[in-house]
Amino acid sequence: MTYSQIQFCDRQSEINLYQLQELFNVSAFWAKGRSIEDLRIAIINSEPVISVWDSERLIGFARATSDGIYRATIWDVVIHPDYQGNGLGSKLVETVLAHPKMQWVERVYLMTTHQQKFYEKIGFQANNSTTMVLHNQSRINSLASPEIQFQESLEG
Numbered sequence: 001m002t003y004s005q006i007q008f009c010d011r012q013s014e015i016n017l018y019q020l021q022e023l024f025n026v027s028a029f030w031a032k033g034r035s036i037e038d039l040r041i042a043i044i045n046s047e048p049v050i051s052v053w054d055s056e057r058l059i060g061f062a063r064a065t066s067d068g069i070y071r072a073t074i075w076d077v078v079i080h081p082d083y084q085g086n087g088l089g090s091k092l093v094e095t096v097l098a099h100p101k102m103q104w105v106e107r108v109y110l111m112t113t114h115q116q117k118f119y120e121k122i123g124f125q126a127n128n129s130t131t132m133v134l135h136n137q138s139r140i141n142s143l144a145s146p147e148i149q150f151q152e153s154l155e156g
Contacts, residue, residue, distance in 0.1 A: 005054055005055055006052065006053070006054055006059075006088070007052070007053045008050060008051070008052055008053075008091070008092070008095050009050070009051045009052075009053060010048050010049065010050055010095075010099065012043050012044070012046075012047075012049045014051060015043060015049065015051050015058070015061075016058060017036045017039050017040055017043075018036065019057070019058040020039055020051075020058060020061060021034060021035075021036060021039060023058055023059070023060075023061060023078060023080060024039075024061075024076075024078060026080065026081065027078045027079065027080055027081055028076075028078045030113060031076060031078070042063065042075075042076075043063065045065065046063035046064060046065055046075070047064070047065075047066070047099075047101050048063070048064055048096055048099035048101055048102065049061075049062075049063045049064075050062050050063070050092060050095050050096050050099070052079070052083075052088060052092055054083070059079065059080040059082070059083045059088070060078065060079045060080065060083065060088055060089070060092050061076060061077075061078050061092075062074060062075070062076060062077040062078070062092050062093065062095075062096050063075050063076055063096075064096050064099075064101070064102060064108075066101050066102055066105055067105075068101055068104070068105065069104060069105060069106065070105065070106050070107065071105065071106070071107055071108075071109070072101075072102055072105040072107075072108045072109070073108070073109045073110060073111075074093065074096055074097075074108060074109070074110040075110070075111075077089065077092060077093060077096075077110070079092065089118065090118075090121065090122055093119070093122050094122065108124075109127075110124065111131075
């Protein structure tokens with residue numbers, strides 16, 4: 001593979017959502033079947049969003065959410081199987097970490113199912129003490145009392 005044709009891009013507007021959907025379907029068991037609309041929403045609400053291109057072909061992707069100083073989370077790191085094993089995944093994560101929105105963040109989190117060794121090579125450490133998850137967001141909405149919802153709408 002010639003690396004001269006591989007380009008990294010940090011412009012959300014350059015991402016073809018159909019190519020991204022296909023990349024996830026081919027490369028990531030955890031992201032198969034994501035809808036175009038859901039991908040669009042995730043990208044709009046993320047910064048940075050980094051894509052990797054071989055000419056016009058999307059071959060890699062990662063995104064992050066961050067407050068810019070204390071905490072950030074890296075999401076959806078993926079490299080097409082045809083391009084894995086050449087250092088592109090490491091370069092992709094390093095590009096996310098070097099972004100101005102990420103470079104001063106105190107603590108960066110990511111979730112991975114089977115790639116702990118890969119991320120350890122980049123400098124991430126296992127962390128079993130701070131992870132919690134809430135799966136049903138709609139449950140939170142049903143817990144809010146009408147008075148609280150009304151008060152929030154008056155203040156908004």
